[in-house]
Structure formats: C-alpha cells, structure tokens
Amino acid sequence: MKHLLGQIFRSGKFLFGFVIFMIIMLTVLIYPLLVEYPPLKTISRGTFLPPGIYVNVYDSMTFSESYTLILDNAATKRIASKLNAEDRQAMKEWLVIGAELPEDEIDVDDTAKLIDLWTTNFDPTVRLPGMTNADRNYYIRLTASLDGLLATEGATVAVANEDTGVLEEKYVIDQTTYVNVGEVPNVRVLPLGTDNFGRDVLTELIKAISVSLTIGFVAGTVATTIGLILGLVSGYIGGIVDDLIMFITNLFTVIPSIILLILISFSIGQEKRGAFTIAVVIGFTSWVWTARAVRAQVISLRNRDHVNLSKLSGHSIIHILAMDILPYIASYVVMALILQISSGILAEAGLSILGLGPRTTEVPTLGLMLNWALIYQAPLLGKWWAYFPVILIIALIAFSMNLMNTGLDQVFNPALRD
Amino acid sequence: MKAKGKEETAVGAEILSGKGLTRVFGFGPNKTVAVDHVDFSFKKGEIISIVGESGSGKTTLAKMLLGLLKPTEGEIYFAGELRDISSHKKKRQYWQNIQAIFQDPFSSYNIFRKIDAVLLDCIRMRGGRRLPYDQKRAMMEEACSFVNLKFDELTNKYPFELSGGQQQRLMIARIFLLKPKILLADEPTSMIDACSRATILDMLMNLRDEIGMTPIFITHDIGLAYYVSDTVYIMEHGVFVESGSADDVILNPQEPYTQRLLNDVPKLHEEWDLSTV
Numbered sequence: 004m005k006h007l008l009g010q011i012f013r014s015g016k017f018l019f020g021f022v023i024f025m026i027i028m029l030t031v032l033i034y035p036l037l038v039e040y041p042p043l044k045t046i047s048r049g050t051f052l053p054p055g056i057y058v059n060v061y062d063s064m065t066f067s068e069s070y071t072l073i074l075d076n077a078a079t080k081r082i083a084s085k086l087n088a089e090d091r092q093a094m095k096e097w098l099v100i101g102a103e104l105p106e107d108e109i110d111v112d113d114t115a116k117l118i119d120l121w122t123t124n125f126d127p128t129v130r131l132p133g134m135t136n137a138d139r140n141y142y143i144r145l146t147a148s149l150d151g152l153l154a155t156e157g158a159t160v161a162v163a164n165e166d167t168g169v170l171e172e173k174y175v176i177d178q179t180t181y182v183n184v185g186e187v188p189n190v191r192v193l194p195l196g197t198d199n200f201g202r203d204v205l206t207e208l209i210k211a212i213s214v215s216l217t218i219g220f221v222a223g224t225v226a227t228t229i230g231l232i233l234g235l236v237s238g239y240i241g242g243i244v245d246d247l248i249m250f251i252t253n254l255f256t257v258i259p260s261i262i263l264l265i266l267i268s269f270s271i272g273q274e275k276r277g278a279f280t281i282a283v284v285i286g287f288t289s290w291v292w293t294a295r296a297v298r299a300q301v302i303s304l305r306n307r308d309h310v311n312l313s314k315l316s317g318h319s320i321i322h323i324l325a326m327d328i329l330p331y332i333a334s335y336v337v338m339a340l341i342l343q344i345s346s347g348i349l350a351e352a353g354l355s356i357l358g359l360g361p362r363t364t365e366v367p368t369l370g371l372m373l374n375w376a377l378i379y380q381a382p383l384l385g386k387w388w389a390y391f392p393v394i395l396i397i398a399l400i401a402f403s404m405n406l407m408n409t410g411l412d413q414v415f416n417p418a419l420r421d
Numbered sequence: 422m423k424a425k426g427k428e429e430t431a432v433g434a435e436i437l438s439g440k441g442l443t444r445v446f447g448f449g450p451n452k453t454v455a456v457d458h459v460d461f462s463f464k465k466g467e468i469i470s471i472v473g474e475s476g477s478g479k480t481t482l483a484k485m486l487l488g489l490l491k492p493t494e495g496e497i498y499f500a501g502e503l504r505d506i507s508s509h510k511k512k513r514q515y516w517q518n519i520q521a522i523f524q525d526p527f528s529s530y531n532i533f534r535k536i537d538a539v540l541l542d543c544i545r546m547r548g549g550r551r552l553p554y555d556q557k558r559a560m561m562e563e564a565c566s567f568v569n570l571k572f573d574e575l576t577n578k579y580p581f582e583l584s585g586g587q588q589q590r591l592m593i594a595r596i597f598l599l600k601p602k603i604l605l606a607d608e609p610t611s612m613i614d615a616c617s618r619a620t621i622l623d624m625l626m627n628l629r630d631e632i633g634m635t636p637i638f639i640t641h642d643i644g645l646a647y648y649v650s651d652t653v654y655i656m657e658h659g660v661f662v663e664s665g666s667a668d669d670v671i672l673n674p675q676e677p678y679t680q681r682l683l684n685d686v687p688k689l690h691e692e693w694d695l696s697t698v
C-alpha cells in the first residue's frame with residue numbers, strides 16, 4: 004500500500020495534476036476563512052466594474068490623515084492618464100486637417116502648447132471629411148476632459164450651510180495631497196471586478212468552485228456507485244441477470260446522456276432544481292460507462308484461481324465481490340471516479356449554460372456564472388473578468404483530474420509505463 | 422518393483438463418480454468440446470491419477486468435479502448420491518468434502534489477504550469460527566509445522582512473499598486444516614522447482630495417511646502417475662481412452678496415445694529417481 008502510494012506520487016503527471024487540484028481545493032477551503040463576504044450579495048450600483056482596488060473617496064477626504072508628497076512626475080502622470088499618446092495623435096490630425104495648421108508646427112509632446120492650440124482652434128461644428136459621429140463625440144469628450152488638466156491649484160471642498168444654504172469653503176485639497184490606503188476605512192479590493200448583478204466575481208467564483216466540485220463529487224459518486232454495483236453483479240453472476248443489466252445499460256448507451264440529462268432537468272422544473280438534485284440527476288445519467296468497464300474487468304477476474312479458492316473456502320458472493328474482486332479493480336474504479344467527477348462538473352456547466360442548471364438564488368456554480376455572463380453579453384462587451392476566470396477554472400479542474408487519471412493509469416498499467 | 426511411497430490401503434465404497442460428463446465451450450465454429458462424455462468411478466481410499474497432455478481437458482474436468490464449472494451434460498454422484506449444489510449452503514457442505522490444490526500457486530491466492538486470513542478461513546469452514554484465538558493459533562501452527570513451515574514467520578505476511586514451493590506447501594497446510602474427503606490436485610508440482618517437487622508429493626501422501634482422504638492427481642506426467650497412484654485414467658481430447666490399475670495401464674498400455682505419453686518418460690523401467698519427479 005505504502006509502496007503503491009510512493010509509486011503514484013513519483014509519477015510526474017499525477018503529481019502535477021494533484022498539485023493543481025490541491026491548490027484549487029486549498030483556495031476554496033481557505034478563502035472563506037479569510038474573506039467573509041456573502042458570495043451572492045450585490046455590492047455595486049452599475050454592472051461589470053473592472054478589477055481593481057476601490058478606495059472610498061469620501062473617507063479619503065475627510066476621515067483619513069492627509070500627507071504631502073512632492074513627486075516630480077505627478078503632474079505628468081496625471082496628464083497622461085487623461086491624455087495618452089493616441090489622443091495626442093488624434094488632436095494633431097484634427098489640427099492639421101480641420102484648422103489647416105502646418106504639421107511640423109505641432110509638437111505632440113509639448114502638452115501645454117498642444118492644449119493651447121487645441122482650445123483656440125477646435126470647433127465642434129466643423130465636420131472633417133470621412134468623420135463619423137463616433138469620431139465627433141470622441142473629440143467632444145476629449146475636449147471636456149482637457150478642462151482644468153493643466154491647473155496647478157488644488158480642488159476646493161465646500162459644504163452647504165445648514166441655515167442659509169450657501170456653500171462655504173471647507174478646505175482645499177492640493178495636488179500634492181495623499182492618503183495612505185491602509186488608513187482609509189473603506190477600501191474594497193475586487194481582484195476580478197464585479198459581474199452583471201454587481202457582485203464580487205472572485206468571492207462568487209470561489210463559492211462556485213466549491214459548489215461545482217461538490218456537484219461533481221456527488222454526481223461522480225452516484226455514477227460510480229451505480230456503475231460499480233451493476234458492473235460487479237452483471238459481470239460476476241452472468242446469465243439472465245447479466246442480460247437484463249446489459250439491456251438497461253445498452254438503452255442508456257443508445258440515448259446520449261446529455262439529452263437524457265436535458266429532458267430530466269427540464270421535467271423536474273425550475274422549483275425543484277437544487278444543486279444536489281442536479282448532481283444526482285447527472286450521476287444517474289452517466290453510470291453506463293463505468294458499468295461496462297467494471298463488468299469487463301469482473302468477467303476477466305471471475306474465473307481466476309484466487310476466486311475459485313475463495314469459493315472453496317465457503318465465502319458468500321458478497322464476500323467474494325468485496326474481497327476477491329473489488330480490490331483487484333479498485334485502482335480502475337478510482338480512475339473512473341476521477342473522470343466521473345470531472346465530467347460531472349462539465350455536465351453541470353453544460354446544463355447551466357442552457358439554462359437548465361440548479362436554481363439560481365442561493366448559490367453560484369461555475370456553469371451558472373457562465374450562463375449569467377452569456378445572458379448579459381459579457382463577452383460582447385469585453386468584460387473578460389466575468390467569464391474568463393470561470394472558463395480557466397473549469398479547464399484547470401478538468402485538466403488536473405485528467406492528468407491525475409493518466410498518471411494513475413501509468414502506475415497501474417505497467418504496459419503504459421515508459 | 423513399483424517404488425511407491427505409500428501403504429496399500431483398503432479400497433472402499435464409491436465416493437465420486439460421473440456419467441456422460443461433458444463440457445462444451447463456445448458455440449458455432451468456435452465450439453470446443455473440452456470434456457466429452459466421460460464415465461468414471463473413484464473409490465474411497467484409492468489414489469487416482471488423471472493423465473493427459475496439455476489441453477486434453479483435465480482442468481475442465483477438475484473444475485466440474487469441484488463444482489466450480491457447470492457441466493454441459495451428464496451427472497456427478499458424490500458418495501453414491503446425485504450431487505446437489507443448488508444453493509450456497511449446499512455448496513459449502515460439498516466443499517467441506519472436496520477441496521483442491523491448483524497448478525499455479527502464484528495466482529491461487531488473493532494478493533490482498535494475509536496468510537493468517539487464508540488459514541483462518543479453513544478453520545471457519547470446519548465450524549471453528551467461535552474458537553478462542555489461542556486455539557485457532559495452535560491449529561494454524563500445527564498445520565504449518567506439518568508442511569515444515571513456521572507459522573511465526575508467516576503470520577502477517579502475504580502469500581506472494583513466499584516462494585512457489587512454500588506457497589504450495591501452504592496450500593497443503595490449508596488442506597490439513599480442512600480435512601476434506603477428496604482432494605483434487607491439479608498439476609500441483611508443475612510450476613515449482615524440481616527440488617520442491619518430491620517434498621510436495623511426500624507431504625501430500627503423508628496428509629492422505631493422516632486424514633484419510635482420497636487424492637486425485639491430475640498430471641501430464643505419466644511417470645509421476647505411476648509413482649503415486651493405484652488407478653490411472655488416460656485422457657485424450659476430452660475422452661478417457663484407457664483406465665485401470667496403474668500397473669496394468671502403464672506396464673501394459675493398449676492405446677498408442679498412452680504409449681506416446683510413456684515414451685516421453687525414458688527412465689520408467691529403471692529405479693525411480695526422486696529428484697526428477
């Protein structure tokens with residue numbers, strides 16, 4: 004046993020797959036201990052907030068100690084964030100064509116002069132040849148954003164007087180004023196932004212992984228248990244029992260399991276489709292392959308001498324199946340279980356994309372996240388954080404489990420060892 | 422001049438017999454008639470050998486006699502009555518009376534079960550499930566020492582950790598505990614080294630004297646059959662072509678097939694040399 008474990012973990016493929024899987028598992032286990040956000044709480048007004056660190060502006064102005072930092076490139080950076088190289092080039096083009104300025108007089112790197120030229124010459128009513136409405140709007144937006152870009156004085160914060168309603172200056176925030184993010188009471192890191200409902204994608208994703216893994220595990224266990232029992236019984240007993248079981252198995256083989264799955268999920272109805280129900284349904288439609296494989300293995304084992312000796316020792320069928328057959332196919336069953344778990348996860352994702360997955364209000368699953376992202380057109384809108392991490396995780400889980408499976412195969416089938 | 426290591430024992434009533442026993446594998450063009458309408462009658466106490474070349478159907482016959490394989494046709498009688506193994510309980514009873522040693526010791530044991538479990542199974546089979554462990558252990562020790570093994574060295578080990586000869590001896594220890602009326606030994610010495618063969622045979626003969634069982638040797642080696650047995654059945658392509666007392670059949674063979682088997686054993690008429698058995 005120890006020897007076998009040693010061999011398994013010496014297999015590079017298994018180890019690699021195992022490490023990936025363990026990283027995913029540990030993340031799923033540890034993250035909720037550190038971060039206690041409810042996974043499906045809407046936290047933003049507006050959807051698809053991009054990934055980043057969100058700092059409360061009100062807190063930074065009023066509740067946080069402010070510091071003065073004299074940094075050389077602060078102004079340059081500020082300007083660059085509003086006016087990038089592309090914008091400068093576009094301004095130059097407009098000035099050359101729209102205002103007919105000589106091209107060599109315009110220096111795109113001299114921000115002050117460029118803005119000066121722009122404010123004196125730009126006329127939003129002028130239509131250049133070949134200019135679309137979108138282009139026009141772009142220039143108008145650009146002009147608005149340039150307002151106050153070169154200002155050097157600070158921003159004034161004013162509060163309305165309670166009695167008179169007159170704005171009274173409170174204080175001025177200089178351009179050199181900083182706050183320490185660590186001292187701002189309200190900072191929320193959204194490493195993967197928010198989704199279409201304004202929910203924290205990372206927290207949602209972690210919860211979804213754990214739910215999907217559970218679904219996969221339940222589905223895989225159900226499928227493997229049914230397949231194992233039917234395979235053992237049909238392979239060992241043979242005869243009419245075998246014929247009957249193989250008839251059922253063939254029925255299930257002829258009807259593709261995904262179609263069966265869709266039909267069953269559909270007929271269960273929206274109300275009753277919990278994550279657990281879906282998992283069990285997936286399990287019930289995917290045992291066929293395991294049953295066939297186990298049956299074939301049992302048939303090759305049932306006439307072995309060690310089984311005969313066990314019969315001669317007066318053991319019952321149950322004892323023989325459990326002690327003389329099962330241990331010999333255990334490695335095989337473990338491999339089948341791993342594949343069933345990973346295909347259970349994929350099956351849930353497939354169902355959910357079709358809108359036939361588990362009910363939506365309580366828990367997310369990987370498939371549901373994809374479903375939401377698709378419905379709200381995240382791919383079209385370029386909101387990659389709402390769907391790409393999900394796809395990546397599904398791929399990683401399937402990849403790691405298949406790697407473990409191949410690794411095990413190499414250990415258990417000496418013929419495959421290189 | 423027969424160099425048999427056994428005493429003449431009184432041959433008693435019929436213990437196992439068969440009528441028209443047949444086994445067919447497959448059907449259509451793949452049909453193999455492994456055992457073809459054989460009749461036989463084994464008497465209590467006699468030593469029987471079934472001799473035939475490889476593929477002649479010996480193992481198939483043995484499995485049918487053991488109740489591990491259903492005959493396609495024919496009947497088997499045990500102790501004068503039609504054998505009935507239709508339920509698990511009846512099978513268990515039958516297997517208290519008939520046991521086997523298989524050809525390949527390396528595939529005869531479950532590799533996941535320890536030697537202790539193998540021996541304890543036998544005690545349980547004899548109704549000793551509830552005995553205190555000390556007593557069970559004493560029985561296992563006795564059985565092991567009968568085959569020159571030390572139980573203390575075997576306990577908590579797996580059968581595959583032993584050599585082929587030791588594994589076959591453990592099989593004999595098993596039979597020692599089970600004390601069946603009939604023992605089917607299917608080429609028990611063909612897969613183990615020459616030095617162990619004579620020991621194994623000696624132990625089987627001692628065991629026969631000890632527990633009074635009827636051994637049935639299955640072998641492709643007619644010399645060995647002559648050396649150990651009273652009655653010999655010669656099997657060719659699933660049919661018993663010749664049978665009778667070992668002296669009659671082997672010293673005075675009627676069939677060319679028997680002759681051919683004999684020609685493969687050059688030293689038969691000389692003094693038997695144990696080391697080549």
Ligand SMILES: Nc1ncnc2c1ncn2[C@@H]1O[C@H](COP(=O)(O)OP(=O)(O)O)[C@@H](O)[C@H]1O
Pocket residue numbers: 446447453454455473474475476477478479480481482
């Ligand atoms: N399970 C089986 N299925 C099909 N054919 C078999 C099977 N077992 C034995 N046979 C065939 O029956 C014949 C007799 O085999 P066997 O009884 O093992 O012979 P022996 O033990 O004398 O070498 C052989 O031709 C063998 O191929």
Ligand SMILES: [Mg+2]
Pocket residue numbers: 479480481524
């Ligand atoms: Mg054989």
